[in-house]
Amino acid sequence: GKETAHRSRTARARRNPLRVILAKDILLAALTGTLVLAIYGAGLTYFTLYATETLNYSKVLAGMLLSLAFAGSLVGRLGWGVVSDRFAAGNRKGVLFTVCTLATLCSAAFAVLPSNTPPLVVGPLVAVFGLAVAGISGVFWAFLSELAGPERAGTAIGFTQMPVRLGIIVARPLFGSIVDATGSYHYAWAFLALLGVVAFVSVLFVREAGKTSKAV
16 A cells, blocks of 8 residues: 555665765764864874974884873773763763864864973873774764664765775875975864864764654
């Protein structure tokens, strides 16, 4: 009957991959993840050069500080998941808000730090930077799969992998080009801070699954 035909059309529409990847919530979430991981890719790639050339640290000290970023990422990969599951009642969006804020603030701080900044100040900043941008992957992919729903999670994640990886690849030479063009790392870090702001605004407009209608 008409009801059966309608259900059949609805089922086919939901299986249509274009309806998944072009949904507003999926696109906004993909943009958020792309920008945060672009900040991660560029920031950690150039941090040791920034530390030696702008902050005038030794290569050994710069490497030690970079290791704090990776230590922060290890904590973040487990910690953000625990926070979202146990303390935020599954609120992935709130965790992503926090991550975007931390990424923006840390990038902005690196943009304005003077050359005589002591390592005791830079160390916590780079650890928090790693905690945010390198430790958020698990929560982000969980957020995306929940937005898409169990039947469409694979399509949404597969699609989002493309811009995310492209963002990481493009952000690195772009960061370096800004440094070369301006002769300063400050403008490059300010650019990453701007990406963090855009990421924050993007996730702001995502309708979280279970609270409003899902992406269709």
